[in-house]
Amino acid sequence: MSGIYIHIPFCKQACHYCDFHFSTSLKKKDELIHALAKELLMRKTEFKHSTVDTIYFGGGTPSLLSISEIQFLIDTIHQHFTVSEAPEITLEANPDDLSVSKVEMLAQSPINRLSIGIQSFFEADLKLMNRAHNSTEAIECLEEATKHFDNISIDLIYGIPGLTNAKWQENIETALSYNIPHISSYALTVEPKTALERFIKKGIIENVDDDAAQEQFHILIDTLEAHDFVHYELSNFGKANYFSRNNSAYWQGKPYLGIGPSAHSFNGNERSWNVRNNSIYIQNIENDILPKETETLTTTDKYNEYIMTGLRTIWGVSLDKVAQDFGKNYKDYLLLQAESFINQQLLYIDNEKLLVTKKGKFLSDGIASDLFKINL
Amino acid sequence: MKHIRNFCIIAHIDHGKSTLADRLLDFTGAVTAREKQDQLLDSMDLERERGITIKSHAIQMEYTYEGQEYVLNLIDTPGHVDFSYEVSRSIAACEGALLIVDAAQSIQAQTISNLYLALENDLEIIPVLNKVDLPSANPEEVTDDIVDLLGCDPEEVIHASGKTGFGVDNILKAIIERVPAPKGDPEAPLQALIFDSVYNTFRGIETYFRVFNGEIKKGQKIKFVATDKEYYADEVGTLKLNQVPKKSVKAGDVGYLITGIKTAKEVKVGDTITDFANPTTNIVEGFEDVKPMVFAGIYPVDTEDYEELRASMEKLQLNDASLVFQPESSAALGFGFRCGFLGMLHMEIIQERLEREFDMTVITTVPNVSYHAYTNKNPDEAFIVNNPSDLPEPTTINRVEEPFIKATIITKADFVGNVMSLCIEKRGMIMNQTYLTPERVELTFEMPLAEIVFDFYDRLKTVSKGYASFDYSPIGMKVSKLVRLDILLNAQTVDALSALIHADNAHTIGKKMCEKLKELIPRQQFDIPIQAAIGAKIISRETIKALRKDVTAKCYGGDISRKRKLLEKQKKGKKRMRQVGNVEIPQQAFMAVLKLND
Ligand SMILES: Nc1nc2c(ncn2[C@@H]2O[C@H](COP(=O)(O)OP(=O)(O)OP(=O)(O)O)[C@@H](O)[C@H]2O)c(=O)[nH]1
Ligand code: SF4
Ligand SMILES: [Mg+2]
Numbered sequence: 001m002s003g004i005y006i007h008i009p010f011c012k013q014a015c016h017y018c019d020f021h022f023s024t025s026l027k028k029k030d031e032l033i034h035a036l037a038k039e040l041l042m043r044k045t046e047f048k049h050s051t052v053d054t055i056y057f058g059g060g061t062p063s064l065l066s067i068s069e070i071q072f073l074i075d076t077i078h079q080h081f082t083v084s085e086a087p088e089i090t091l092e093a094n095p096d097d098l099s100v101s102k103v104e105m106l107a108q109s110p111i112n113r114l115s116i117g118i119q120s121f122f123e124a125d126l127k128l129m130n131r132a133h134n135s136t137e138a139i140e141c142l143e144e145a146t147k148h149f150d151n152i153s154i155d156l157i158y159g160i161p162g163l164t165n166a167k168w169q170e171n172i173e174t175a176l177s178y179n180i181p182h183i184s185s186y187a188l189t190v191e192p193k194t195a196l197e198r199f200i201k202k203g204i205i206e207n208v209d210d211d212a213a214q215e216q217f218h219i220l221i222d223t224l225e226a227h228d229f230v231h232y233e234l235s236n237f238g239k240a241n242y243f244s245r246n247n248s249a250y251w252q253g254k255p256y257l258g259i260g261p262s263a264h265s266f267n268g269n270e271r272s273w274n275v276r277n278n279s280i281y282i283q284n285i286e287n288d289i290l291p292k293e294t295e296t297l298t299t300t301d302k303y304n305e306y307i308m309t310g311l312r313t314i315w316g317v318s319l320d321k322v323a324q325d326f327g328k329n330y331k332d333y334l335l336l337q338a339e340s341f342i343n344q345q346l347l348y349i350d351n352e353k354l355l356v357t358k359k360g361k362f363l364s365d366g367i368a369s370d371l372f373k374i375n376l
Numbered sequence: 377m378k379h380i381r382n383f384c385i386i387a388h389i390d391h392g393k394s395t396l397a398d399r400l401l402d403f404t405g406a407v408t409a410r411e412k413q414d415q416l417l418d419s420m421d422l423e424r425e426r427g428i429t430i431k432s433h434a435i436q437m438e439y440t441y442e443g444q445e446y447v448l449n450l451i452d453t454p455g456h457v458d459f460s461y462e463v464s465r466s467i468a469a470c471e472g473a474l475l476i477v478d479a480a481q482s483i484q485a486q487t488i489s490n491l492y493l494a495l496e497n498d499l500e501i502i503p504v505l506n507k508v509d510l511p512s513a514n515p516e517e518v519t520d521d522i523v524d525l526l527g528c529d530p531e532e533v534i535h536a537s538g539k540t541g542f543g544v545d546n547i548l549k550a551i552i553e554r555v556p557a558p559k560g561d562p563e564a565p566l567q568a569l570i571f572d573s574v575y576n577t578f579r580g581i582e583t584y585f586r587v588f589n590g591e592i593k594k595g596q597k598i599k600f601v602a603t604d605k606e607y608y609a610d611e612v613g614t615l616k617l618n619q620v621p622k623k624s625v626k627a628g629d630v631g632y633l634i635t636g637i638k639t640a641k642e643v644k645v646g647d648t649i650t651d652f653a654n655p656t657t658n659i660v661e662g663f664e665d666v667k668p669m670v671f672a673g674i675y676p677v678d679t680e681d682y683e684e685l686r687a688s689m690e691k692l693q694l695n696d697a698s699l700v701f702q703p704e705s706s707a708a709l710g711f712g713f714r715c716g717f718l719g720m721l722h723m724e725i726i727q728e729r730l731e732r733e734f735d736m737t738v739i740t741t742v743p744n745v746s747y748h749a750y751t752n753k754n755p756d757e758a759f760i761v762n763n764p765s766d767l768p769e770p771t772t773i774n775r776v777e778e779p780f781i782k783a784t785i786i787t788k789a790d791f792v793g794n795v796m797s798l799c800i801e802k803r804g805m806i807m808n809q810t811y812l813t814p815e816r817v818e819l820t821f822e823m824p825l826a827e828i829v830f831d832f833y834d835r836l837k838t839v840s841k842g843y844a845s846f847d848y849s850p851i852g853m854k855v856s857k858l859v860r861l862d863i864l865l866n867a868q869t870v871d872a873l874s875a876l877i878h879a880d881n882a883h884t885i886g887k888k889m890c891e892k893l894k895e896l897i898p899r900q901q902f903d904i905p906i907q908a909a910i911g912a913k914i915i916s917r918e919t920i921k922a923l924r925k926d927v928t929a930k931c932y933g934g935d936i937s938r939k940r941k942l943l944e945k946q947k948k949g950k951k952r953m954r955q956v957g958n959v960e961i962p963q964q965a966f967m968a969v970l971k972l973n974d
Binding site for chain 1: 901923926936943
């Protein structure tokens with residue numbers, strides 16, 4: 001089982017907080033789509049022995065693609081790869097692209113899951129983050145999408161300067177009122193070199209507040225868990241049978257093929273990533289060159305990755321797996337390092353699995369880093 | 377001997393000694409074009425990177441002047457006040473000194489102090505006005521300043537540029553015509569002065585000497601007078617860019633000696649080398665042992681590295697005999713060493729050399745000077761306190777004395793007010809104020825040495841906009857009202873953060889310490905109270921709030937590598953921190969007191 005991720009590097013406008021790779025000029029869209037198709041062809045041997053179980057259009061803004069462009073890329077995948085019977089095919093979509101007619105057409109296409117970038121239902125938040133849509137579009141697109149799709153995920157952002165706990169609660173309730181089965185929710189993060197960082201430095205936007213973010217994170221967990229959502233990954237909540245199959249693969253160390261500029265791939269031993277530049281990407285592909293860099297993971301790298309991703313999920317870090325895959329000394333090391341966190345009630349062991357407590361969840365990167373092994 | 381000249385180059389820091397030495401070496405053909413590089417004599421990586429000279433360097437040149445060949449032994453010296461003892465050693469091996477003065481900066485504090493060192497040793501002084509190529513150079517005025525200082529003729533001041541090479545011929549001419557040839561009896565028993573020693577991994581200790589009488593021959597059985605040790609001279613020679621082995625080095629000349637000595641301590645700078653069978657009766661007057669001015673604990677970040685740290689320090693000491701250390705232990709940091717340094721720059725350099733040459737990550741505790749404590753029981757006997765933790769119980773103390781210095785500061789008239797306020801804040805007493813010129817003022821203070829350890833240089837630089845130079849010399853101990861300021865983290869005293877402070881400043885400093893530590897210690901998974909205390913009394917407190925968020929919410933396929941590397945870096949950063957109790961303290965927090973005003 002494996003997944004294909006296709007990166008669509010275009011957006012209408014740049015959200016202030018975003019550090020993903022995209023261009024706001026659509027001039028090269030046609031060329032890029034052809035390059036994507038060609039990269040799929042060039043890399044078809046990489047998944048010779050495995051069926052494709054998930055296809056994910058991410059970005060950027062994949063909803064900028066026309067139905068025929070989407071269809072063309074899916075057809076290309078079918079041409080070069082073995083696709084399973086009932087693949088999960090997700091399209092990331094922004095509310096401003098989801099017109100009534102677009103949703104109807106998407107429903108006719110092979111796309112069977114929508115991941116909608118709502119972020120907030122409040123105008124002030126959307127403005128502050130420079131999102132392309134407004135609060136009306138946020139509501140209307142959900143009304144339309146839920147008519148045709150059952151498997152929908154929405155993104156919500158918390159910890160936005162000015163977002164009170166009450167408003168945050170309201171955002172969650174609005175989402176719940178549409179009976180959405182999956183929610184991805186992130187704390188607003190100030191990434192280096194983003195507009196948000198600049199505005200905060202200049203004092204135009206108030207800085208994010210970790211204490212507020214933590215409170216809202218807990219509100220999120222409590223509310224969603226009360227509505228039968230499973231908190232299966234740090235930022236992901238799903239009802240039974242609605243966990244994202246694509247994303248779960250990332251956290252469970254399954255292989256995936258990343259197509260398009262800046263896309264990352266993993267084959268079990270190597271991670272590789274394509275250039276973060278549309279023109280260079282297109283040029284190389286046209287010249288039959290894969291513009292990627294590759295890194296081979298050492299045992300320690302793999303151990304560190306397993307700790308880092310495992311602690312984020314309800315599956316935790318399996319002590320048996322650590323012993324089996326990396327050796328007993330890794331397991332001993334892990335237990336030794338984990339001890340002080342267990343004493344502080346940040347980690348616990350249940351059924352031979354190392355898991356993060358509720359108190360520890362918002363600190364889990366720092367904890368993971370302490371459990372890392374590093375070769376000096 | 378008539379055709380040998382021994383001279384050193386002395387100046388204030390950065391006035392261009394090493395660069396001018398480059399030009400002399402080029403001009404006399406001592407280095408080939410291929411060997412050429414800027415500040416060639418600054419051979420340590422650290423010297424090259426920082427652009428300063430730390431150690432004196434001797435080198436020999438040959439030069440034909442008016443048809444006669446001369447041998448010129450040059451010693452380049454450091455300008456920084458921490459290393460002034462290096463200057464005094466070099467001076468003892470010479471008959472003349474080039475006194476370099478920057479044509480834009482004029483006479484500065486170390487120009488004067490180094491000049492006096494040279495005059496005390498009766499050296500012929502050749503004043504050189506350097507950097508005349510600078511657009512900001514002020515040759516007429518600075519020449520006047522030099523004339524005033526030396527009482528010489530304006531014509532005696534040689535105008536030169538280490539950058540362009542201008543004036544180098546005149547300098548060589550002056551060296552030959554004005555510096556006296558060495559005197560001495562080549563037939564007398566061997567009498568040579570040790571002025572430096574260098575550690576070489578392969579060859580052991582190389583001893584640098586100046587022969588005053590007789591000669592030193594390869595294979596000769598010799599004796600070091602002060603240490604009373606005998607050796608065979610396995611190899612002797614002169615100091616070109618590479619060492620040149622010789623059958624003998626004769627009276628008047630400068631050279632090196634290899635005897636298979638392995639430890640630096642056996643070679644005492646200032647000691648006399650003589651013939652074993654036929655010893656000299658003239659002992660060259662030795663130097664005082666170098667006295668450390670500043671003390672601090674050095675501890676391995678990882679307690680397991682203690683033995684390795686010891687080995688590294690011992691090796692470093694072979695190279696740098698001015699470093700002293702002895703084992704000590706700290707409740708907070710475990711086993712380490714109390715080290716004595718020549719000054720703050722020296723301390724910084726030792727820490728950096730441990731890191732880069734020996735790959736030792738260390739924690740340096742709050743530095744302090746050496747105090748004398750007298751107890752009520754024993755009011756006449758000084759108890760030496762090189763570590764604040766050694767201070768006896770306050771109730772048992774009769775009095776405490778701290779070292780004072782005479783500080784000389786040269787600055788522009790505009791900044792006199794600022795400099796005075798700073799020095800008074802630092803418990804200084806103004807002793808003298810002299811206008812060297814209408815714009816330039818020399819201020820003399822008496823102040824506690826401890827005050828220049830804490831954050832003095834940076835502030836002097838700031839209040840004078842960089843136009844102040846500073847020099848000091850110890851003047852003895854004085855009684856002071858000192859208290860020990862302790863720092864508690866999570867209710868536990870961290871002895872490595874304790875400092876002895878004048879009672880009147882203790883509250884302010886305690887408060888600033890708490891604030892600074894709050895800034896430097898990263899938030900952890902729990903609240904960390906920071907307290908400053910004198911005895912049992914808490915005088916200030918702050919709290920480092922527990923970390924609330926330490927996670928990036930998003931983790932896509934693409935992020936995994938990047939994120940893993942980020943967390944690996946975070947982990948490496950923590951490896952450089954020291955866990956005290958359950959609090960992780962970064963290296964630089966221990967130096968916090970030195971930067972209280974940033
Ligand atoms: N323009 C100009 N710059 C010079 C001249 N001589 C030296 N410099 C510059 O001044 C700085 C200090 O030169 P050094 O030769 O390292 O000075 P120094 O006196 O040996 O310094 P310390 O050994 O640290 O006391 C360097 O940046 C040199 O490039 C000169 O004649 N003209
Ligand atoms: S739409 Fe998505 S990818 Fe595009 S700028 Fe906004 S957050 Fe970034
Ligand atoms: Mg120099």
